[in-house]
Amino acid sequence: MNDPAHLAAIHASAFDTPWDAAAIRALLDMPGAELEHEAEGFLLWRRAADEAEIVTLAVSPEARRQGLGGRLLDRTLGRARDQGVARVFLEVAHDNDSALALYASRGFEKAGRRPAYYARADGARADALILALNLC
Numbered sequence: 001m002n003d004p005a006h007l008a009a010i011h012a013s014a015f016d017t018p019w020d021a022a023a024i025r026a027l028l029d030m031p032g033a034e035l036e037h038e039a040e041g042f043l044l045w046r047r048a049a050d051e052a053e054i055v056t057l058a059v060s061p062e063a064r065r066q067g068l069g070g071r072l073l074d075r076t077l078g079r080a081r082d083q084g085v086a087r088v089f090l091e092v093a094h095d096n097d098s099a100l101a102l103y104a105s106r107g108f109e110k111a112g113r114r115p116a117y118y119a120r121a122d123g124a125r126a127d128a129l130i131l132a133l134n135l136c
C-alpha cells in the first residue's frame, strides 16, 4: 500500500499535475518525511524541528466523502503533536473547496497567499493559500 507506484496512481487521480513514482520515492526519502496511508488515500508530511508541513493529501475520487481524508489528517496531527510539533503548515489552491472545508474543520487558518502558484491542466494559474494550525 505504501509502494510509490501505488501512491503515484492515487496522486494522479487527485491532481492536475501528478507526481510519478520516482518523485514520490524522493519525497519519502526526505529527512523528516512521514507517511499516513490506507488503500485509497495517503498523506505525506514532513517535520523540521517544531514545525511540520503537509506536503500532499490525496484520496481516490471513488473513496471520497467517507471520512478517509479526515482520518489521515487526524492521524497526522496526532503524530505531529506526539513528536512535539507546535505548528503545521500547508498550501492549498484558493478554489479547492473540499480541501478548504476539511482543513477548516480541523482548525486551520489562513496565514498567507502565493499568487499564481499552481499550474492547471488547461494552462490557467491558481493562487495558493498558506494555512496554518497551532498544535500547542
Ligand SMILES: CC(C)(COP(=O)(O)OP(=O)(O)OC[C@H]1O[C@@H](n2cnc3c(N)ncnc32)[C@H](O)[C@@H]1OP(=O)(O)O)[C@@H](O)C(=O)NCCC(=O)NCCS
Binding pocket: 014, 015, 056, 057, 058, 059, 060, 063, 064, 065, 066, 067, 068, 069, 070, 071, 090, 091, 092, 093, 096, 097, 098, 099, 101, 102, 103, 105
Ligand atoms: C480533499 C480530500 C483529500 C478530502 O478527502 P475525503 O476523504 O473526501 O475527506 P472526508 O470524507 O474525510 O471529509 C472530511 C470533511 O471535509 C469536508 N469535505 C470533504 N469533501 C468535501 C466536498 N466535496 N465539499 C464540501 N466539503 C467537503 C467536509 O467538511 C467533510 O466532512 P463531512 O463529510 O462530515 O461533511 C479529497 O477531496 C481529495 O483528494 N481531493 C483532491 C486532492 C486535494 O485537493 N488534496 C488536498 C490539497 S492540499
